[in-house]
Amino acid sequence: MRRFLLLACLVLSAALQGCADRRIPAEFQAYADAPYSLGPGDRLRVIVFGQDSLSNSYAVDSSGKIAMPLIGFVPATGRSPSELAREIAARLRAGYIRDPQVSVEVEAYRPFFILGEVTTAGQYPFVNGMSVETAVAIAGGYTARARKDDAQVTRTRGDRTVTVDVPVTTPVRPGDTIYIPERFF
Structure with missing residues (x-):
């Protein structure tokens, strides 16, 4: 009888283990709380104020870059939209536009x-x-x-x-x- 009770207790504790509160690992939670980072498949709206020929929709390609006139390929993967805007502005400032004002928005997420x-x-x-x-x-x-x-x-x-x-x-x-x-x- 004692063996039966011991076995029943073990089975019951194993069954209740499945009901325990599951905690999401900190690393995974950190990903959820982090700001959005761009990646292949995202569609972006880049606005360069006062430059209608540069303002357009751009897709992040499979290599993680967008292709813009004048400055060519700009790496986007792993960056936030504001970081990408700063990179585009820096490249335009280096020889094309005196004081570029750039805005990047996500039009469609991957x-x-x-x-x-x-x-x-x-x-x-x-x-x-x-x-x-x-x-x-x-x-x-x-x-x-x-x-x-x-x-x-x-x-x-x-x-x-x-x-x-x-x-x-x-x-x-x-x-x-x-x-x-x-x-x-």
Whole structure:
């Protein structure tokens, strides 16, 4: 009888372990709290005040650069829009425009990806304020075999990629890959 009670306690503690409050790792949280950094797939609106020929929409290409008239390719990946604006202004100031005033806005964010137990897995346009649960809704909802209480989110920043199990209320960032796992029973 004692062995049975011991085994029952072990099984119960293992089952309750799954209910424990999961903490999101600090490194992943730091990515979520950091200012937005540009990457391939972003579409930018660059405005050079007083220079209509330079003001335009530019896409960040697969090498992480935008191509602008006069100054050529400007690295954008890993920079914030304000950092990119300062770089463009510095390049224009070096021989083209006396005192350039530059503004950079994100017109369209790079897409996010969703895989696993959703109706229509794939690539979707990013929407501001989106959570994992909203991303699932955009992908057509859960399948019958989906685990609905958590997901895995893979986020890349610079040369670091982090994959974390998160609750479905976790905010999604542009470029994230979300995986909805299958439930066991």
